[in-house]
Amino acid sequence: MIEPHAPAPPSTQSSWRGPARLPVRPDTGRFLVLAGVFVCAACGLVYELELVALASYLMGDSVTQTSIVLSVMVFAMGIGSLAAKRLRRLAAAAFGSIEATLALVGGSSGPALYAVFAWTGDWGGLWLDGPRCLLVSFSLAIGLLIGAEVPLLMELIQRIRRQDAGGAVADLFAADYVGALVGGLAFPFLLLPFLGQLTSSLLTGTVNVVAGGALVLVLFRRDLTRRARRLLLITNIAVLAALATAAVLVDDFERAARHAVYGDDVRVAVHSDVQELVVTGGTHGRPLDLYLDGRLRVDGRDERRYHEALVRPTMDGPHAHVLVLGGGDGLAVREILRRPGVRRVDVVELDPAVVRLARTDPALSVLNDHAYDDPRVHVTTGDAFSHLREVPTASYDVVVADLPDPTMTAGTKLYSQEFYGLARRALAPDGRLTVHAGSLATHPRVFWTVEKTMRAAGLHTAPYATPGDDAGFVLASPDTRPTLAGDVREVTESRPPGLGASTLVHPRY
Template structure:
C-alpha cells in the first residue's frame, strides 16, 4: 500500500512537471514574440529585428543550458521557482521599462537587448532544470526526456496560436506581457505549494514574502499598464498623446496640439498624417488622377484607412461605387468614430458598409448610397444627390486583388512606406501586375512612392517596378512640410499613348473644391530638378528579391 501511494505521488509529481513544461513552453515562445514585436515597433525594420531577437535569445538560451550544470541537485526545485518568478518579473515589466528607456535615453537598444538576453538565459535554464527534477520521478531517461521535451514543443505551438489569435488581437503589448508573466508566476506558486507540502523544500517565510511581492507587483502592473503606456509614450512625441492602441497589425497613436489645433496620426511611431498640411498629400494623390481618366464611376482605394483619400473621391458626383481596402479594422473603425479624425476626413466613413469575404471571392455586402444636400428645390424640399456607394473591406490588399472580380476606373494605392517585408510585398512587380489586371482599359492607378529626395533610389525603384509590371508611368512630386519632398506615380496601360496623357494633363481642370491643388500646381509637380530621376541602379522589386526593402531601410533618407 505504501509503495502504491509513493508511486502515485511520483506519477503526480511527474505530471505536474510536464504540465509546468507545457505552460512554460507556451509562455517562453510568447515572451520571445513580445520582445521581437517590441524591437520592431521601437527600432523598425521588423524583418531584421525578428531575426536578431530570436537569434540572440536562442544564443542566451544555450548559455542558460550550460550554466545549469553548476546548480546543485538539492537546490533544483528552488531554482525552478526562482526561474519562473524571474521570468514573471522580466517578461511582465520589459515592455514598460523598454518604453521608459526609449523616451529618456539614447541607449534604449541596450535596454531592449538586455531584457532579450535575460529572458533567453532564464528560458534556457528551464528545460534542463525540469528534466533534472523529473529524473527523480521517472524510471527511464528516455521517458523523462520524451515527456518533458514533447510538453515543451507542444506548449510552444499552443503559445504561438494564443499570441497570434488572442493576445495580438485583444490586448496591448504591455498587457499581453503581464498576462504571460502571470502564468509564469502561477507555475512558480504551484510548484512552491506542492513541493513544500511534500517536504521536498523547506518552508521559507522569506520566499513567501518575495512571491507575495511579485504577485502584487504583477497585479499592479497589469491594472495600470494602459495608463503607464500613454505616460511612457508621451516623451516620444512633441504634442500631447490623446489616443494610443496596439492592434493586431500596428501601434496607433494620435496627438493633438490644441493652440494650433494640430492633429497628428502615427503608425508604429512613423508620422502618417498632419492635419495642418495633409491636404497637400491627399489632394495631390487623388485629384490629378481623377481628372485624367475619361470615366470615373468605379474607384478602388488600397490603404487609406484614415479616410482622407476617400473624402476627396467623394467630392465627385459622377462616382458610383467606391471600395476601400485597409488591412486593419481598428484603423478604419477609429477613422470612422474618433472625433479628431472624423473632423479631418469629413465623416467620409459615415455611411459605408463592410464587404465580406467568401471562398468564391470577395462579395459585396449591402451597399449604402452616400448623399449630400445640394440646396433647396422650388418646392422648399432639400435637393438630395447621390454621390457614391461606399464599401469598406478589412483585408490584405494583395489577397483582395487576387479574389475580387471586376474592373476599376481608378485604383489609388495609398499604402505605408515599404519598411517591412509585408509592406514591401505590396510594392512588388507581382502586386502591380494584379493592379494592372484590375484596371479598365482607359483606367489609371496612382501610387504613393515615398520621397524622391530623401529616398531617391526607393522612389526610382518603384517606378522601374511599375514599368516591369506592364505600366506606362508618369512621376510627380510635391513638398509636404511634415514629410518633405514627396512623390507619386501615375500608371496606366500602354494602350494609351504617353503624349495623350501629357496633353490631358496640360488641359486638365479640377471641377471640385480643393484647399491646395490647382491645374497649375499639378503642372509644376511634373517638373523634377536636374538628375533627380537619374540612377545607375536597375533592380526591380519582386517577391523573391525584395530589393526595395534594403533600399528603403539602408540606402534611403540620406544615409548612404
C-alpha cells in the same frame, strides 16, 4: 544497456542524490513536473512573441526585430543550459529562483521597452539605439533563463524516477513543445486581442511565477532547507506583488507613455483588432495628426499637399469609376470627389476602425469634408491584395494606392510585382494607377525599386514628386506612358545600380 530502474554508471550520476521525497506518488509527481514544463514553455514563447511584437510596433521592420530576438534568444538558451550544469545538485532551489527571476524579467520586458521608447526615443539614430539595446538585453536575459530550465527540469524528473536518458528527454521535450504551441497560439488569438501587449506580459509573468513556485514549494519542498523555502516564498510573493501592482497601474502608465510620445493634446487613443489609433490636435487651432501603430499617418500641417499630389495627376483622364486602396481616413477620397464626373468611389480599408474614426471624429470628418457621407462612396473592409484578386478585368478608370509606407515590412506584398499585376488587370486600357513610393531623400533605393517593380508588371510609369518636398510618387498606365499634369515635378535622376523588381528589402539606407 542501462535498465530504466537500474543505478546509473558512476560517470553519469555525479548529481544523483537519491529519489526525491515527494508528498504524492511518483507517477503523479512526474505528471506535475511535465505539467510545469508545459506551462513554463508556454510562458517562455509568449515572452519571445511579446518582444517581437512590441519591437516591431515601436521600431518597425518586423523582419529585423524578429531576427534579433530569435537569434539572441536561441544563442542565450545554449549558454544558459551550459551554465545550469553546475546547479544540478541544487536543482529544486535553483529552478525556483530561475522561474521567479524569469517571471519578473519577462513580465516587465514589455512595459520597460515601451517606457524607454516613450521617454528616451532614439539615442542618436544609431543602430544600437536605446530601445534596441534594451531589446537585445531582454532577449539575452530571457534566453539565458529559459535555457537553464531544461537541465534542472531533467534533474528533477530523474529524481522522481530514474529512467534512461532518451526516454526522459522525449517526455520533457514533448511537454515543452506542446506548451510552446499553446503559448504561440494564445498570444495572437487570445492575449493580444483581449488584454493588449503590456497586460499580456504581466499576466504571463504571474502565471510563470505561480507555476514555478508551486512546483518547487509543494512538490519538492523536502529538498529545500527551511531557510531556502522561506527565501523562495518571500521572493515569489515579492514578484507577484510587483507584477500585480504593475497590472493595476498599466492603464495610467500607458496614458503617461502615450503623452510622452504624442504630446499633451491626445484626443483619441483606441486599439482596434488591427492596430493602435491615436489622434492629437484638431481643436483650438491645433493641426490634427493621426498616428497608426505609433507612425504618423496624417500630418494636418501638410496633408493637403500630399493628397493632392497623390490624387490629382491620376485624375487627369477618365475617372468615372475610382478604386482607393487604403486611405481609410477619407482624405484621398476628398480629393477625388472634388473632380466633376466621378460616379463611384470604392474604398478598400483593412481596419474598419479607421473608417469609423473618419466618419465620427469631428475634426477628422471636417478635414476630409465628410467624404463618407457622399452616396457615391462605398467602403469594403478587407485586404487590398485579396480584394484585387476578385475585381473583374477593366473595372476602374483610376486606382489610387494610399497604403502604408513601402519601408514597412508588413506592407511589402502591397508593393510587389504580383500586386501591380492585379492592379493593372483592374484598370481600363486608358486607366491610371498612382502609388506613394516613399521618400526620395531618405529612401531613394526603395522609391526606384517600387518604380521598377511597376514596370516589371507591364505598367508604363512616370515617377514624380511635389516641388520642395521629398515625398515620391509613381503614376502608371497599362498601355502608354501617362503625361504628368498639375503642380508636380517629374523625377528623372539616375536610378541606383543593381535594382531588381520586387526586392523591397529594408536596410538602413
